Amino acid sequence: MDHILIAGAGPVGMVAASCLADAGVRVTILEQSPDLPDDLRASTFHPPTLDMLERFGVVPAMIEQGLVCRQWQVRDRARGVIATYDLGVLRDDTNHPYRLQCEQWRLTRMLRDRLATNPDVTFCYGATVAGVTQDGDGVDVALEDGEVVRGAWLIGADGARSAVRKALGVAFEGMTIPEVFLTLSTSFRFEQAIPDLANIAYISDPDEWFVLLRTAGLWRLLLPTQPSETEEGMLRAQRIEERMQGVLPTGVPYDVRHRTAYRVHERVAEKYVVGRVMLAGDAAHVNNPLGGMGMNGGVHDAFNLAAKLIEVLRGADAALLGRYERQRRKVAVEVVQQQALRNRANMNNRDPVKREAAFAEMRATVSNPRKHREFLLRGSLIQSLRDLENVA
Numbered sequence: 568m569d570h571i572l573i574a575g576a577g578p579v580g581m582v583a584a585s586c587l588a589d590a591g592v593r594v595t596i597l598e599q600s601p602d603l604p605d606d607l608r609a610s611t612f613h614p615p616t617l618d619m620l621e622r623f624g625v626v627p628a629m630i631e632q633g634l635v636c637r638q639w640q641v642r643d644r645a646r647g648v649i650a651t652y653d654l655g656v657l658r659d660d661t662n663h664p665y666r667l668q669c670e671q672w673r674l675t676r677m678l679r680d681r682l683a684t685n686p687d688v689t690f691c692y693g694a695t696v697a698g699v700t701q702d703g704d705g706v707d708v709a710l711e712d713g714e715v716v717r718g719a720w721l722i723g724a725d726g727a728r729s730a731v732r733k734a735l736g737v738a739f740e741g742m743t744i745p746e747v748f749l750t751l752s753t754s755f756r757f758e759q760a761i762p763d764l765a766n767i768a769y770i771s772d773p774d775e776w777f778v779l780l781r782t783a784g785l786w787r788l789l790l791p792t793q794p795s796e797t798e799e800g801m802l803r804a805q806r807i808e809e810r811m812q813g814v815l816p817t818g819v820p821y822d823v824r825h826r827t828a829y830r831v832h833e834r835v836a837e838k839y840v841v842g843r844v845m846l847a848g849d850a851a852h853v854n855n856p857l858g859g860m861g862m863n864g865g866v867h868d869a870f871n872l873a874a875k876l877i878e879v880l881r882g883a884d885a886a887l888l889g890r891y892e893r894q895r896r897k898v899a900v901e902v903v904q905q906q907a908l909r910n911r912a913n914m915n916n917r918d919p920v921k922r923e924a925a926f927a928e929m930r931a932t933v934s935n936p937r938k939h940r941e942f943l944l945r946g947s948l949i950q951s952l953r954d955l956e957n958v959a
């Protein structure tokens with residue numbers, strides 16, 4: 568069967584590789600880093616993503632290494648809990664009625680281990696894609712070191728700065744959010760300091776909002792920064808300590824384990840499919856991390872694309888790949904971008920009247936079982952997957 572190239576061994580590239588390899592397809596993964604990246608990035612897996620990953624047999628280990636979070640909260644910094652959402656209401660909609668907090672690098676490593684003995688799968692590290700050309704039979708990928716690798720099809724899963732997307736000349740329209748996001752992790756036990764704190768909490772405040780996410784062993788914090796702050800300045804130990812004391816004053820220095828400054832864009836690629844090259848994940852769409860939809864949406868792309876590509880390799884018309892673009896681009900534009908923008912607008916809301924109205928709506932949602940379920944079906948991306956069936 569045809570040989571498939573995948574640029575990028577992030578969660579999206581690794582999921583696509585796993586689907587293809589399980590179908591007996593020969594796959595080569597081109598990854599620029601010397602090993603799988605293990606930096607601090609997404610850590611929220613939504614219910615349908617876990618349902619999809621079940622087929623690889625990795626979910627029990629992810630649960631063992633992660634933290635099952637059935638509930639998440641919106642809190643007002645001064646008044647405490649505003650609304651507690653309970654994913655248990657989705658028990659008839661998913662095998663996993665919870666969010667799993669588990670760092671994305673754990674998944675990529677598990678998938679690599681699973682593929683390690685598959686003779687059809689080749690990992691090339693230190694392989695930076697620099698150019699792409701294609702003809703009627705295949706794709707030539709030029710690496711930075713001058714080597715050219717040829718395959719029948721190429722999946723560009725090489726992240727937000729995708730060299731594949733740039734080589735195709737595909738526009739990446741949208742905007743850059745003015746504030747940089749700071750992602751920190753600490754061993755401090757927020758659950759002991761704030762007794763009614765859920766493991767996932769969005770803390771609203773007219774002056775400075777933040778998000779607290781618990782993972783196995785650490786708490787992660789997501790904080791916006793002032794557009795005027797430099798990345799170097801915001802990452803300085805003294806400034807980080809100030810921010811931590813601003814979140815919860817303890818008078819004792821925090822044990823900060825990771826710190827990352829993260830510039831956020833809201834963009835969707837104009838096209839996902841160009842001839843024999845397909846874009847997926849961050850290479851195709853990026854959004855702010857509120858709601859944890861970037862990686863989840865990307866993994867959903869990978870499953871959708873791989874299933875269609877396997878059909879094409881087995882003889883289906885290549886036009887089927889156009890449906891991948893129509894389905895998944897629609898989700899990126901109409902669901903993920905819109906939801907992420909709404910989440911950011913809610914967190915940035917400073918107007919006291921509008922804040923109270925938003926809080927009242929949240930309380931009304933969680934106290935009405937039908938609304939509560941519908942809200943969580945949308946927020947966990949289950950609804951977007953169901954709606955795909957209506958996209959021709």
Ligand SMILES: Cc1cc2nc3c(=O)[nH]c(=O)nc-3n(C[C@H](O)[C@H](O)[C@H](O)COP(=O)(O)OP(=O)(O)OC[C@H]3O[C@@H](n4cnc5c(N)ncnc54)[C@H](O)[C@@H]3O)c2cc1C
Binds near residue numbers: 610696729
């Ligand atoms: C610093 C940071 C923090 C984040 N935090 C959050 C968060 O808290 N919550 C959230 O929901 N999302 C977060 N995200 C976004 C989330 O990590 C992405 O949505 C997710 O990683 C997308 O997966 P992907 O596989 O498409 O891309 P990536 O995970 O970016 O993987 C792309 C892979 O391609 C490789 N690559 C890149 N260029 C090339 C090239 N030219 N040739 C070969 N290989 C290449 C990279 O090394 C990488 O391994 C964060 C992103 C960043 C950058």
